[in-house]
Amino acid sequence: MESISQAMGELNEDKVKELVKKKLAEGVPATQILKECQKGMVEIGKKYEQGTYFVSELMYAGEIMKDITAQLEPMLKGTKESEKTLGKVVLGTVKGDIHDLGKDIVGLMLRGTGFEVIDLGVDGAPEKFVQAIKDSGATIVGMSVFLTAVYDSATATVEAIKKAGLRDKVSIMIGGGPVTDLVRQSTGCDFYGKDAVAGVDYALKVVGAR
Ligand code: B12
Structure with a gap:
C-alpha cells in the first residue's frame, strides 16, 4: 500500500x-x-x-x-492554551528566505506546549527580531533557515541582538532544511533543532520546565 x-x-x-x-x-x-x-x-x-x-x-x-x-x-495544539504561558518566543524565517512551513509547525507546537509565540513571518530583517525581543521581553528566539544562501542573515541577526545588548537575555535556537550543528556554531546560536519537537524540548529546558 x-x-x-x-x-x-x-x-x-x-x-x-x-x-x-x-x-x-x-x-x-x-x-x-x-x-x-x-x-x-x-x-x-x-x-x-x-x-x-x-x-x-x-x-x-x-x-x-x-x-x-x-x-x-x-x-x-494540545490542551494547555488556557494555562499561564511558560515563556515568550520570538520566531521568524530570516531575511531573504520565504519558506514558512517548518517555522509554522515549530510555532504551532510551541503554542500547544504553552509558550506565547511572536511570529515575525518570513524574510525577517535582523532589526525586526531585535524590536520584537525589546517589545515582548521574550527570552527565546527561534530562527528558521531553509537556504544556504541566507546563513549570513542568521549571523547578522545574532550580531544585531548582540549590538542591542540583548545577547545575554535570550537563548537563540536555529533550524530548517539545510541547517546543522556546524551552522549553529558558525552563526553564533545556542541550539540547533532538527525538528519542532527538538525546538520545544529546548525551549522547555530554557524556562526550566524540563
Ligand atoms: C516547499 C519548498 C518551497 C516552497 C516554500 C513554501 C512555503 N510556504 O514554505 C517555495 C516554492 C516557496 C520554495 C521556494 C524556493 N526554494 Co524551496 N523548498 C521547498 C521544499 C520542497 C520543502 C521545504 C519545507 O517546507 N519542508 C516541510 C517542513 C515542514 O519540513 P522540515 O524541514 O522537516 O521542518 C522541520 C525542521 O526544518 C525544523 N525547523 C524549521 N525551522 C525551524 C526553526 C527552529 C528554531 C527549529 C528549532 C526547528 C526548525 O522543524 C520543522 C518541523 O518539524 C525544500 C526541500 C527540503 N527537503 O527541505 C525546498 C528547498 C528548501 N528550496 C530550495 C530552493 C533552492 C528554493 C528557491 C531558491 C527556488 C527558486 N529557484 O526560486 C526558492 C527560494 C525562495 C526564497 N527566497 O526563500 C532548496 C534550498 C537549497 C539550499 N540548500 O539552499 C531546497 C532544499 C530544495 C532543493 N533540494 O534544492 N521552496
Whole structure:
C-alpha cells in the first residue's frame, strides 16, 4: 500500500488526503502523520535537485503541506492554551528566505506546549527580531533557515541582538532544511533543532520546565 510520504513525493494530493484521513481514523498521532509528510517533502526536494521537479512543483507541495498542517492543527495544539504561558518566543524565517512551513509547525507546537509565540513571518530583517525581543521581553528566539544562501542573515541577526545588548537575555535556537550543528556554531546560536519537537524540548529546558 502506498504511504503518505510516497504519495506526497508523487504530488498525489487526493491520495495524501485520503491516507491522512485513514491514519487519523486509525488513531495515528498527528505528529507522526506530519513526520510522514515531511519525509515526502524531502523526496520532493531531491526531485527538484535532480531537475525532475521545478519551482511550480515546490509551490504545489507547499500548498498540500499547508492544507494538511491546517487540518492537523487542532490536534497539535494540545490542551494547555488556557494555562499561564511558560515563556515568550520570538520566531521568524530570516531575511531573504520565504519558506514558512517548518517555522509554522515549530510555532504551532510551541503554542500547544504553552509558550506565547511572536511570529515575525518570513524574510525577517535582523532589526525586526531585535524590536520584537525589546517589545515582548521574550527570552527565546527561534530562527528558521531553509537556504544556504541566507546563513549570513542568521549571523547578522545574532550580531544585531548582540549590538542591542540583548545577547545575554535570550537563548537563540536555529533550524530548517539545510541547517546543522556546524551552522549553529558558525552563526553564533545556542541550539540547533532538527525538528519542532527538538525546538520545544529546548525551549522547555530554557524556562526550566524540563
Ligand atoms: C516547499 C519548498 C518551497 C516552497 C516554500 C513554501 C512555503 N510556504 O514554505 C517555495 C516554492 C516557496 C520554495 C521556494 C524556493 N526554494 Co524551496 N523548498 C521547498 C521544499 C520542497 C520543502 C521545504 C519545507 O517546507 N519542508 C516541510 C517542513 C515542514 O519540513 P522540515 O524541514 O522537516 O521542518 C522541520 C525542521 O526544518 C525544523 N525547523 C524549521 N525551522 C525551524 C526553526 C527552529 C528554531 C527549529 C528549532 C526547528 C526548525 O522543524 C520543522 C518541523 O518539524 C525544500 C526541500 C527540503 N527537503 O527541505 C525546498 C528547498 C528548501 N528550496 C530550495 C530552493 C533552492 C528554493 C528557491 C531558491 C527556488 C527558486 N529557484 O526560486 C526558492 C527560494 C525562495 C526564497 N527566497 O526563500 C532548496 C534550498 C537549497 C539550499 N540548500 O539552499 C531546497 C532544499 C530544495 C532543493 N533540494 O534544492 N521552496
